[in-house]
Amino acid sequence: MVEIEGLTKRFRAVTAVDDVSFAVERGEVLGFLGPNGAGKSTTMKMITGFLAPDAGTVRIAGRDIGEEPVAVKSGIGYLPEGAPLYSDMTPGTFLAFVAEVRGLAPARRRARIEEVIDMVHIGSVLNQPIETLSKGFKRRVGLAQAVLHDPQVLILDEPTDGLDPNQKHEVRNLIRGMASEKVIVLSTHILEEVEAVCTRAIIVSRGRVVSDSTPQALMERSRHHNALSLVVDQALSAVDLEALEALPPAAAVEVSVRSESRTELRIFAKAGCSLVEEVGALARERGWLLTEMHGERGRLDEVFREITSGQLS
């Protein structure tokens, strides 16, 4: 559906996007991750035809955006970074404007506008000037604008930036709801979001793609993947700890609290191994006063940091 090849953009001496290539198919929600200034937004601006690349091509449904900009743009919905809107308009007139520019048939226009208004819940502020709206409402108006024409491809630049937790949840549900029939590319630096909505994650750093996999695979690279945290209401002896460390699937043991009546520790698993059974058996065997035990799926932020600071891959 969306094929990006060798995309490159330079601003004076700085290469903001450097030979980025990937393809996204319908049904995929691609998370575009990277530190600030990694080239996420610039890439999205090129995919949506706002900026012309210095090299490379963007093809959507087989059509090159450089060759048929208007046709390609009509199949894209785009939420630019910061959700810019015409502040002197109301959400109602703004959506009507977008519908008209996008050439929605007048008969369909009103029904479709009402649909998206319901979808993002902006019915209550429809006739208020956009400049008076809260950040959450503005973001939702921006989303409404992006999905108004029911595009095949949805490009969202930080769709949940600045929203409160409830609003974030809502926006993510919205994205998940549309995911199966569209190509969705969203940029974010909120890693939990990647876990929550993305089926695939591309990490960019200094303009280059440094990782392209699933959120699950990324988490498996984390040291914390399958790690177990234990709280024991007694002091564990050095022998106990050595026994833990000696378990075949254990990679390391880290003790964070150790007092007469309480020990808190974390056991890291070797790649591809699960600790639960063997640790549980050991605890039973030794009669530990185990009060808490929970497993971790892995920490994306850790992997993210490692990848983008160049320690991994």
Added chain:
Amino acid sequence: MRAIRAIFKRELGGYFATPIAYVFLTIFVLLCGVFTFYLGRFIELGQADLQSFFLFHPWLYLFLIPALAMRLWAEERRGGTIELLLTLPVTMTQAVLGKFFAAWAVAVVALALTAPIWLTVNYLGDPDNGVILAAYIGSALMAGAFLAIGTCFSALCKNQVIAFVLSAAACLAFVLSGYPLVLEFFGAWAPAVVVEAVSSLSFLTHFNAIARGVIDLRDVVYFVSMIAFWLYATALVIDLKKGR
């Protein structure tokens, strides 16, 4: 066409959603009256024409039109909405034209609101309405040229005040180049061709020609190509600057 119309409507709505259009219209009509009756001595001259009315239009446009044009692109860039606009399925030409026509429409409405002066002169005397109509058309064309310059500077500057000052200065240059004082200055040392060239670039020369009642194709072509040139420059500037 659909895209131009939608952008035109939005932009025009923008002028009337904020006080800009009302302030512009009021001040324009007010100043037209003041200039015509006091400076132009419309009554004292006792002539059944609107020469003293149209005489001041270039000077009014000089500072009013840049004010009308300054927001067109500067605001889009400042607010980031330019990204929204240019990722809609519209061409650059459509976006530039839609916005330009909206501003032009405000200027034409302002001109239309001066109709009472025309009614007055018809009430007081028996003017040549053909000449007056020609002058109105000339004035509208000149407003368009001023606007096109303002549009270009609006695209160039993120800051509206700077856009205003620069476009007013550029407009002044185009007005003055037809002023006798300037032409005499050039005439003193430059060959006639140069004087001719400078004078032919002037808004004043072409506007005065039309205002005399003769809509010469050359004058119309001058204004239209002036508009086309500056709008083309606008599109180039937007393209060049949108990455920043």
